[in-house]
Amino acid sequence: MTTAFLPALAPNRELLALIGRTPLARITTALPRRHPGFWAKLEGHAVGGMKARAAVSMLLGAEERGELLPGAPVVESTSGTLGIGLAFAGQALGHPVVLVGDTELEPSMRRLLRSHGARLELVDTPAAQGGWQGARLEKLHDLLGRLPGAYWPDQYNNPDNTAGYASLAAELATQLDHLDILVCSVGTGGHSAGIAGPLRRHWPALRLIAVDSTGSTIFGQAAAPRLMRGLGSSIHPRNVAHRVFDEVHWIGPAEAVDTCRRLARGNFVSGGWSTGAVARVAAWAAASHPGAAVATVFPDGPHRYLGSVYDDDFTAAHHLDPRLAAGEPVDIPHPRAAHAGGWARCTTVTDPSAGHPGGQP
Structure with missing residues (x-):
């Protein structure tokens, strides 16, 4: 890249009026188990994502x-x-x-x-x-x-990454009458940390579930090659607010693929790796807590993933058979405990860079 010259841009601040105000969808299709339904904030509809x-x-x-x-x-x-x-x-x-x-x-x-x-x-x-x-x-x-x-x-x-999601929290608080459980994908940690505080002030008993990728180190698992992009990390971002989460789930690519395809067939709205991961956990949470109001954020839509998540040749090449995707999480006693399979869950949340348990703020 030639670094000597980068052309100046004229600001176009009128674009800022296009941020946010994304719709909320009710998801009821089986993912893979039947569930009472949960709410999904469709951030893939946002200009600029x-x-x-x-x-x-x-x-x-x-x-x-x-x-x-x-x-x-x-x-x-x-x-x-x-x-x-x-x-x-x-x-x-x-x-x-x-x-x-x-x-x-x-x-x-x-x-x-x-x-x-x-x-x-x-x-x-x-x-x-x-x-x-x-x-x-x-x-x-x-x-x-x-x-x-x-x-x-x-x-x-x-x-400021975290602070940028105050508008997302405000929209959820306006669009929902009540919320008991919020499911968030975690990568940089920005959107989960940015909405957890405001929503807990609105609903103090809100339970927060983190969704990570298998092979990610964010919550203490050993690093491993990761096929999924958009959630998970090989480093320890400081923006991840470990203390606000009540439990963490690790989802694998086969589970995300199966969920994305089920969403597309049964609820029309879908997305990519992060969307598949949080939707599977949100459906599990809705089924496991009858009567609870559950919501999550779908970070993007399906278009970027037509050559991966929705492509049979891609999934075959990476040995991702949606029919073999885990339908329930395996409970592990501690975030550092090894687990087999594509979906694990732990109700102890720790910050691996600090070595102390998380909890309610």
């Missing part, structure tokens, strides 16, 4: 503190979804955006990011420590040294 909320919050915060100067470039690591949000925020606020992805990033997502004006740099080898995330961060730091005045939002540790 769910993470436009966080992206705008991070850039506005940096502008206000003088860390991001007018027209200065923004550089960030992404597996795709935040990249779309940053491309939106860059256009709205007048900042060229440089994104560091990896060669696992779908060709359709690469084209989409570039079509929205983002510069895309790809790494082709996972790091020995930190996997693809580690490799992207190494490349990111190299770019920061070659782009004078560039700003790195650092989505994993930036509290």
Whole structure:
């Protein structure tokens, strides 16, 4: 990439009026067991995607503190979804955006990011420590040294990421009469931390369930190669508020694929890996707690995943047979306990970087 010249952008702040106000859908199809139904906030309908909320919050915060100067470039690591949000925020606020992805990033997502004006740099080898995330961060730091005045939002540790989801919490509080259980996917930790506090102030007895990916280290499991993108992590983001979760579930790719396809066939609304993971757990929660009001957030729609989640050749190549997907979680006694299969659950939540149990705030 030529770093000497990044064209300036004229801000288009009228775009900011398009953020949020996404619909709420009632999900009743069996996933795979029958359940009374749960609510799903369809963030895939948002202009710029769910993470436009966080992206705008991070850039506005940096502008206000003088860390991001007018027209200065923004550089960030992404597996795709935040990249779309940053491309939106860059256009709205007048900042060229440089994104560091990896060669696992779908060709359709690469084209989409570039079509929205983002510069895309790809790494082709996972790091020995930190996997693809580690490799992207190494490349990111190299770019920061070659782009004078560039700003790195650092989505994993930036509290403005979390603050950006206050609007999502406010919308849920308005759209729902009551809420007993909230199910959240966890990657950077931004949206779960950002909505948990406001919603618990609204409904103090709210129970919060985290959904992670098998092979992710966020809640103490050993690192392993991860096929799913958008949830899970090979590092320990500081934005993850371990203390607010009452339990954690780890979902595998076969379970996510089965759920996404069932959603598409039976409820029309669906999405990708994170959507499949949270929907399966939300259906389980609704069935396990009769009479409870359960809600979750579907972070995106299905279009990015037509060549993976919804492609039979892809699932066959990766040995993902939806017919063999786990229909119930296996309970494990501690987050560090090894488990077999594609779905595990633990009611003890710990912060592996601090070594202390989580709990209600």
